[in-house]
Structures are given as structure tokens and as C-alpha cells.
Amino acid sequence: MKELHRQVPATAGWGAGLARVPEGSDLDLDLRLESVVEGVLVSGTFRARVNAECARCLEPVTWDEHADIQELFVYPPQDARGYRVEVEDDSEEDAPPAIEDDLIDLEATVRDAVVLRLPIAPLCRDDCPGLCSECGALLAQDPGHGHEVHDPRWAALEALLDEGTQDKHDPVRDTARDDEKDD
Ligand SMILES: [Zn+2]
Ligand SMILES: [Zn+2]
Incomplete structure (x- = not known):
């Protein structure tokens, strides 16, 4: 068993909907590599930075996503003398990932784990x-925000109200003016 800590940059295309892990941002991996009969069992945790937009107000949101991973990487098939043999069912869909040239490629494992956790x-x-x-105003910045709502059912009454204010005349003053003219 071997423990390993790695910090690596995220590759492109780690996103779902409004959230993504920015390309080149740091991924922290704490891993345990265990030798098993079929290959190497990789387990551990990782931390990835997530950038997103709030689904309600579209403001930027950032957080650290932590997740566990576990994946068995199998040795390529060998013959009795340890030579690698090509097998025909190599491209089998559910086949576990293989160790290629003594290297374990964790990219797909970590990417799938983080993308599955991204909120819709x-x-x-x-x-x-x-x-x-x-x-479209940001309501969080303007708690009392609102608009005067005009209910169409009151439109006729509002029109009457407007008419009333426009034709306003003062009968007393009108009479007085008439008196002045008579003088
Ligand atoms: Zn918001
Ligand atoms: Zn508004």
C-alpha cells in the first residue's frame, strides 16, 4: 500500500449546467494505492474548486467540492511468462480501466466523480x-423593491379618476371672476 498526495491542474470540459471546475484550477488528491491480485485499487479523496452562477440571481458563486473516489485499475492481460497479450474484448464497455505502461490515468475517474456532484x-x-x-433588479441588494401593480379590472375607474382631476374647476372662484367682469 502506498499513500500519495498530488496537486494537479484540472483539464478542460469539467462542467454541468451552471457549474464547472475551471480549466487549470488546482485539484488536490489524497490517494491510497493498494496492490491487489488484478491490479491496483485506488481510493481516496479530492478537492476541486467549482465556479458557478446562482440559478436565481445569476451572481457568481464559488465553493470547494470534496468527494471520495475508488477505482480498480487492472493489469493488462499477460501470458504465463509476463508478456502482454492483446485481447479481443479490449473495448468492453464495463471493463475496468487498465494500467497502461505502468501508469494509472485518474482523469476520467476524478472528472466523473466531480461532475456528478455538481448541482443542477x-x-x-x-x-x-x-x-x-x-x-431584472437584484432583489438581495434591494429588499424593499417592488412595482406599482395596475390591475386591468380597475382601468375604467382609474380613467374616471384622471378625468376628474383634469376638469377640476372651482365654482366659487368662477363666480367671483364673472362678478369682476360685470363691473
Ligand atoms: Zn442568488
Ligand atoms: Zn423591479
Whole structure:
């Protein structure tokens, strides 16, 4: 058994929906490599930085994702004398990953583990109020935000109200003016 700590850059294309691991960002891997009959069992944990947009307000959100991995990497098939032999069912879909030229390629294992954990609708905070549906304002920055709602059922009454204010005249003053003209 061997323990291993590695810091490696993330490769491109680690994302799902609104969240992604930026290409080139650091991945921290704490691994245990165990020799088993069929190959090497790799288990451990990793930490990856995730950048996302909040699904409600579209503001950037960042967090560290931690996950466990475990994968068996098998030795390539050999004959009795230890020579590698080519087998026809090499491309079998469910076949465990193989150790190629004494190297274990963890990229697919770690990528799959992190992408599966990415939320479909990331939130900047659980109670994010999102954006105003009328004007798109950030409601978190403007808690009292709102718009005067005009109910179409009151439109006729509003029109009457407008008419009333426009035709406003003061009967007393009108009479007084008439009196002045008479003088
Ligand atoms: Zn938000
Ligand atoms: Zn608004």
C-alpha cells in the first residue's frame, strides 16, 4: 500500500449546467494505492474548486467540492511468462480501466466523480430572492423593491379618476371672476 498526495491542474470540459471546475484550477488528491491480485485499487479523496452562477440571481458563486473516489485499475492481460497479450474484448464497455505502461490515468475517474456532484441549480444562498420579474433588479441588494401593480379590472375607474382631476374647476372662484367682469 502506498499513500500519495498530488496537486494537479484540472483539464478542460469539467462542467454541468451552471457549474464547472475551471480549466487549470488546482485539484488536490489524497490517494491510497493498494496492490491487489488484478491490479491496483485506488481510493481516496479530492478537492476541486467549482465556479458557478446562482440559478436565481445569476451572481457568481464559488465553493470547494470534496468527494471520495475508488477505482480498480487492472493489469493488462499477460501470458504465463509476463508478456502482454492483446485481447479481443479490449473495448468492453464495463471493463475496468487498465494500467497502461505502468501508469494509472485518474482523469476520467476524478472528472466523473466531480461532475456528478455538481448541482443542477446552484444557489448563492438557500434563500436567494433572485431577480425582479418586472425589471431584472437584484432583489438581495434591494429588499424593499417592488412595482406599482395596475390591475386591468380597475382601468375604467382609474380613467374616471384622471378625468376628474383634469376638469377640476372651482365654482366659487368662477363666480367671483364673472362678478369682476360685470363691473
Ligand atoms: Zn442568488
Ligand atoms: Zn423591479
